[in-house]
Amino acid sequence: IALLISIKTTVVYPATEKHLQKYLRQEVHLIRETWEDYKNITLPFIQSQSFSIQWVYNILEKKAEADRIIYENPDPSNGFVLVPDFKWNQNQVCLLLLPLKGSCLSEGNPEEMSTSVLIEAVTKRFGVPGSQLRIYLHYQPSYYHLHVHFTALGYDAPGSSVERAHLLADVIDNLAMDSMYYQKRALTFALRADELLLKKFQEAGRV
Template sequence: MIWCLWVPARCSCLRIGLSGEGTDAVVILEKTPFQEEKIPDLLKKPMHAELQVHNDIYCTFYLSPPPELSEIKATVVYPATEKHIQKYLRQEVHLIRETWQDYKNITLPFIQAQSFSIQWVYNILEKKAEADRIVHENPDPSNGFVLVPDLKWNQNQLDDLYLIALVHRRDIKSLRDLTAEHLPLLRNVLQEGKEAIVKRFGVPGSQLRIYLHYQPSYYHLHVHFTALGYDAPGSSVERAHLLADVIDNLAMDSMYYQKRALTFPLRADEPLFKKFQEAGKV
């Protein structure tokens, strides 16, 4: 049986009960971007074309491309817990304005009580998984990191370039933990990340959006590198913080992120939202 959970513009997420076992899987389907070099082929192949509208110099057609020229990326989470399933369900979203007090009284105890596994991060840092995908590493245990392509990026085109820097040290949960002590680490990520990306992929630093999420989806400090022209999910102002801004803020005031209120979006069904609701903060 298939429950369709979520169908944004070009992405689809399904809940599939595998036969007899009662074990859920989350399947996310995405149409991948065009590959520029395949387009001449695409236009040369005979295919079914249906004229939709013709007005003056404008007309629109629907084409049915051959299988080798269309591609769907399927991400499967299996076995999936209820938490994984909830993560992909479409829900009402609200902004939370979290003061430092709110962080200490509501968010931090919540994070500490969670046991969301980040084994996959440790697998990458320890080269137990994705070792062949590493684009750059600074092995320093305090100020080093590993740069890997994000699983959302198939690396076939640069338009949706997406890499993640995972820091080696395991004691920084998020933006909220950062102080001036972490400036050397953050500057390494910014500088070496840009250098590694221009070297490997030819995309200059001025065309990269380099940012942290708050709240992050996992509490091990990581930095997103996305193509500036790519409207990456989570790159909106209510969730993203430019690494260059974070560095400047910490250089101006070491305790900046232990003072400032921070805004972030939460889905109404998320447990953290309920905690803020119970505290009368929504």
């Protein structure tokens, strides 16, 4: 009897210690972050860390991957570029939108983007209709420059789980309804046992 075995492999190179920890199996805890938690725990933690996002600026400044840009809006206030995500495998739509100006979902001020224009660009390039696209942000994100993920619904994208992914259309609707929306509601996200941010929440008695 012939058996067909499917193996999925993710290669990250060069890999930092943070990358290695990300892919180790660990206990996970759900955090319910209020706006006060964000100001008193999360924001000071972010500010104390030296997260390197130079690779983002290299793309935005076209010092890297300029030939891979799928769509761009050069407007200095609301501009962005759309490029293949590092998980791109040529068989699944997996794209990353990087605004020229970054911010944080919890602060309630992500750039308002014309999703219809983006969907049209992706549909034209890859033949995937808007009804089959998942367009979302992560919170907590893996790096602190606002970015939006575009994936085909048929792709089981890492990080698309309910406790981390927020649909861009919902975020825009929430902010249109109330510009302070994300400063008034709590946000739930998962943290692995070894993450420093979890330790900060534990020290504050929030876990």
